Amino acid sequence: MGEIKWDIRRGAQIYRVIYNSRLKNWISTGKIKRGETMVWRSGFSGWRKPEELPELAPFFESWEKHSLSGEDGGIEPIKLKEQVVPQQKQIRNILIIDDEKDLCLLLSDALNAKGYHVATANTKREGMICLKKASPDLVFLDLKLPDGNGINILSAIRRLCPETIAIIISAYGGEESRKKAMKNGARGFIDKPFTESDILKRIMLFRKGKMV
DSSP states (O other), rough: OEEEEEOOGGGGGGGSSSSSHHHHHHHHHHHOOTOOOOEEEETTTTEOOOOGGGGTTHHHIIIIITTTOOOOOOSOOOOOOOOOOOOOOOOOEEEOSSSSSHHHHHHHHHHHHTOOEEEESHHHHHHHHHHHHHHOOOEEEEEEEEEEEHHHHHHHEEEEEETOEEEEEOOOOHHHHHHHHTTOOOOOOESSSSOHHHHHHHHHHHHHTTTO
């Protein structure tokens, strides 16, 4: 039997979002046969047949008659928004701006071992110099620096290298700080203390083009 994952909240409209090409593909690959009654599974009611819900019967009959036979007509599919495939982001050059020198050293060693090119800065001034010298793909930025606030660096990143991803790493992760950082261009927030795994997972998400 062909199985359709059915969300009970959408009710009778489920078959309006199944495109003709998908049904034909199921037939051509032998997943279902012409004239075979389709069934679907609901997490609320288990296995159900279309005839058990009268409001669905016309949709099955229409698709059996028109779509499965290769004819046009029948039910007009709902126009769905085109699914956007995440575009992978190349991340090679990483800049760490944090006043904790030991943290910078350990994190840069871990990232270098994974093949990334890593630069570090321990002050706002050093961070700005690094940004102007070369546009990194990714910046890990602490909010509290000896000579200034990391929020100001976020503004500089947007101005100097708008394609750069900025992620905040901070022990001061209050709601207000997060909102302010995101408003100024941060794409994520990692609370201290964190592990090497936390950093690598976040990098991988951005490399796959997934928002965090």
